[in-house]
Amino acid sequence: MLRRNLIPIYCALLAVMLLPVGLFFVAQPYQANLQIGLALQLALGAVVGLLLPSLMLTWLMIGLTALGTAILLFGYVVIPIPAKLLLLAAFPLMASLAAVIRGDLLQYRRLAATQAEIERYLQHRDPVVTLRTTALAQAVYERSRELLQTGVFYVPWM
Numbered sequence: 001m002l003r004r005n006l007i008p009i010y011c012a013l014l015a016v017m018l019l020p021v022g023l024f025f026v027a028q029p030y031q032a033n034l035q036i037g038l039a040l041q042l043a044l045g046a047v048v049g050l051l052l053p054s055l056m057l058t059w060l061m062i063g064l065t066a067l068g069t070a071i072l073l074f075g076y077v078v079i080p081i082p083a084k085l086l087l088l089a090a091f092p093l094m095a096s097l098a099a100v101i102r103g104d105l106l107q108y109r110r111l112a113a114t115q116a117e118i119e120r121y122l123q124h125r126d127p128v129v130t131l132r133t134t135a136l137a138q139a140v141y142e143r144s145r146e147l148l149q150t151g152v153f154y155v156p157w158m
Contacts, residue, residue: 041090049098
């Protein structure tokens with residue numbers, strides 16, 4: 001597998017590792033209850049993003065964001081506005097990144113499973129012109145020449 005195919009996977013893994021660090025850095029001045037809620041949302045986002053199909057995940061994020069907006073922003077909850085926005089953004093961001101990682105890993109697994117078949121195809125065919133490679137073309141030419149010299153190879157149009 002080429003390393004350039006692994007770059008999106010590495011970027012997504014790096015983002016998943018840096019997102020909680022960044023969010024906890026921003027949530028540091030707030031109370032411990034808010035930080036615990038943030039940690040639970042991040043953990044739930046990672047689990048849900050890895051396990052649910054993308055369509056269900058999308059609707060779950062839309063519904064939970066709407067419900068969280070209604071409760072936190074329009075309800076009477078005494079939390080600073082930046083903390084409310086932090087809580088609203090934590091779950092969808094983590095779930096989206098986990099879903100991206102799941103998709104990349106599934107694609108990598110599919111490519112890794114067919115790697116031997118791809119290499120075998122490339123050994124026998126030229127990918128640019130989809131013809132046999134030089135070694136196989138040379139072998140076919142030699143075999144055809146031998147058959148023509150012995151007279152076994154009959155060409156009806158000649």
